[in-house]
Amino acid sequence: MVAESQRVVKIEIRNVSMVFGDDTDQPTLVLDDVSLQVRDGEFVTVVGPSGCGKSTLLNLLSGLIAPTSGHLFLDGKEVVGASKNYGYMLQRDLLLDWRTIQSNVTLGLEVRGMPKQEARALAQKYLKFYGLDGYEHKYPSELSGGMRQRAALARTMILNPNILLLDEPFVALDFQTKLVLESELAKSVAAGRRSVLFITHDVEEAVSLSDRVLVMSKRPGRIKAVHEIHLECDRTDPVSARNAPGFGDYVTTIWKQLEIQTSALDMEILKSLNLAEDIAS
Amino acid sequence: MVIVLGAWEYGVRTGVINAFLFGSPSGTWHFLVKGTVDGSIFHDMYITSEETALGFLLGNALGATLGLALWYSPFLEKLFTPFILALGSIPIIALAPLVIVWAGTGLASKVLMSTLSVVVVALLAAFDGARSADPLEINLLYSMGARKWQVFRLVVVPSSLTYIFSGLKLAVGFALIGAIIGEFISSSEGLGHAIFIAGNLYNIPKVFASLLATIAIALAFVYVVGRLERLLMPWRKLSS
Numbered sequence: 001m002v003a004e005s006q007r008v009v010k011i012e013i014r015n016v017s018m019v020f021g022d023d024t025d026q027p028t029l030v031l032d033d034v035s036l037q038v039r040d041g042e043f044v045t046v047v048g049p050s051g052c053g054k055s056t057l058l059n060l061l062s063g064l065i066a067p068t069s070g071h072l073f074l075d076g077k078e079v080v081g082a083s084k085n086y087g088y089m090l091q092r093d094l095l096l097d098w099r100t101i102q103s104n105v106t107l108g109l110e111v112r113g114m115p116k117q118e119a120r121a122l123a124q125k126y127l128k129f130y131g132l133d134g135y136e137h138k139y140p141s142e143l144s145g146g147m148r149q150r151a152a153l154a155r156t157m158i159l160n161p162n163i164l165l166l167d168e169p170f171v172a173l174d175f176q177t178k179l180v181l182e183s184e185l186a187k188s189v190a191a192g193r194r195s196v197l198f199i200t201h202d203v204e205e206a207v208s209l210s211d212r213v214l215v216m217s218k219r220p221g222r223i224k225a226v227h228e229i230h231l232e233c234d235r236t237d238p239v240s241a242r243n244a245p246g247f248g249d250y251v252t253t254i255w256k257q258l259e260i261q262t263s264a265l266d267m268e269i270l271k272s273l274n275l276a277e278d279i280a281s
Numbered sequence: 282m283v284i285v286l287g288a289w290e291y292g293v294r295t296g297v298i299n300a301f302l303f304g305s306p307s308g309t310w311h312f313l314v315k316g317t318v319d320g321s322i323f324h325d326m327y328i329t330s331e332e333t334a335l336g337f338l339l340g341n342a343l344g345a346t347l348g349l350a351l352w353y354s355p356f357l358e359k360l361f362t363p364f365i366l367a368l369g370s371i372p373i374i375a376l377a378p379l380v381i382v383w384a385g386t387g388l389a390s391k392v393l394m395s396t397l398s399v400v401v402v403a404l405l406a407a408f409d410g411a412r413s414a415d416p417l418e419i420n421l422l423y424s425m426g427a428r429k430w431q432v433f434r435l436v437v438v439p440s441s442l443t444y445i446f447s448g449l450k451l452a453v454g455f456a457l458i459g460a461i462i463g464e465f466i467s468s469s470e471g472l473g474h475a476i477f478i479a480g481n482l483y484n485i486p487k488v489f490a491s492l493l494a495t496i497a498i499a500l501a502f503v504y505v506v507g508r509l510e511r512l513l514m515p516w517r518k519l520s521s
């Protein structure tokens with residue numbers, strides 16, 4: 001295996017700061033000198049309290065917005081305007097209402113000019129893999145949230161992206177569905193050589209999936225801690241990861257780092273972080 | 282237009298109550314039967330429908346294309362917006378004399394009136410529709426490596442369909458108004474002509490008969506647009 005430090009950097013954020021509304025009388029510093037790197041084949045997760053600028057990080061990488069200062073790179077190329085050629089999943093599945101599930105899955109293939117027949121045949125394989133056979137001719141509005149997010153996963157993975165930018169893709173799902181999709185994501189990532197930047201505020205999800213977890217402070221967001229995660233288990237099985245020795249320690253440590261930031265805030269915010277129960281117990 | 286139609290319909294009902302002043306249902310019926318038997322009402326309906334249909338198609342095609350193009354090119358948007366707002370604020374009847382001078386007194390002038398009366402509504406609907414496209418969906422397309430014209434075709438145009446179709450429904454009325462005003466100003470046939478002549482002769486029942494025929498045309502157009510909408514947007518009926 002190539003030493004970690006020699007692997008190519010696929011995703012890089014270099015000294016990025018972001019101020020929203022700098023032309024108004026109340027500019028908000030959202031990101032304060034954030035730097036991070038994701039090397040080839042790494043799964044890196046950013047956790048942090050709501051509003052700390054996690055989604056902003058992803059919006060910057062995808063080129064939706066430009067940073068106030070600093071630089072961003074995808075696959076070695078500096079981000080200028082809309083980025084290209086990466087897998088993109090958000091909390092919202094972004095399925096196009098007017099396309100059937102099948103043609104949502106073939107969307108990227110169509111963009112890349114693959115002949116229709118070939119695209120459909122390939123889509124059929126992915127639909128099957130993600131448990132969507134029988135739904136190919138339905139419209140997104142006919143599917144449950146979990147099914148829709150599976151379709152979004154299929155749409156993402158069919159392009160075999162080597163860079164994945166994921167912003168809380170499973171946050172709106174029930175616990176069971178979430179575990180299943182986490183596992184499917186982990187398998188897809190393990191099968192291809194993919195570099196992943198995953199955003200979540202779910203600490204267990206972060207620890208079970210990642211090689212590295214970065215903890216952000218509350219706004220203005222800074223990277224306040226970095227944890228390399230080493231678990232002796234099958235990392236594509238989120239349940240076995242949760243039962244692996246050491247898992248609990250990572251989770252507790254990271255929670256504490258988040259807790260320092262949130263202890264002064266009210267229960268509403270704790271609830272939104274899914275921490276209320278853990279703190280109550 | 283719906284309100285105008287409603288007011289006309291209310292007028293017809295009022296006519297039923299005040300038969301002497303506002304014409305009577307039997308008188309209206311008489312003219313409907315007479316027009317049907319001698320075919321004159323169908324002839325007028327055909328003429329007006331033709332003008333309306335052509336104006337509707339041209340106006341919407343032009344308006345929707347321009348409206349979507351304004352999304353495609355911010356430069357065009359800056360260039361055209363003032364003209365569009367100006368054109369939109371001119372009462373269509375004020376253009377009639379010019380149109381007659383330029384396009385004569387035949388079919389072309391009515392079609393042009395109808396087109397002009399539709400084009401701004403269609404343009405604004407299409408432009409609003411294009412702007413309603415979800416920036417995250419657009420971003421998704423770029424993430425797949427799409428070029429701008431692909432984003433336009435695969436996201437912006439489909440997103441704007443809902444708006445374009447509400448524009449189309451409004452445009453039915455505007456197209457009819459344009460055609461009928463054209464006929465009022467100068468013509469020898471069509472429902473607008475029939476209404477104008479009958480009105481001048483205080484032949485109220487014939488006015489109502491022609492109005493009913495006009496409403497029938499509007500309803501037929503709205504029906505066709507509705508069918509087209511369901512045909513082109515099959516996903517819509519599922520989400521409602």
Ligand SMILES: Nc1ncnc2c1ncn2[C@@H]1O[C@H](COP(=O)(O)OP(=O)(O)O)[C@@H](O)[C@H]1O
Nearest residue numbers: 020021030048049050051052053054055056057
């Ligand atoms: N386009 C924007 N304009 C102004 N403020 C924004 C914008 N996007 C995000 N923000 C603000 O930046 C902060 C961080 O937002 P976000 O990155 O979505 O946080 P997170 O994803 O960590 O919950 C929030 O306070 C939010 O209100």
Ligand SMILES: [Mg+2]
Nearest residue numbers: 054055056167
């Ligand atoms: Mg967020």
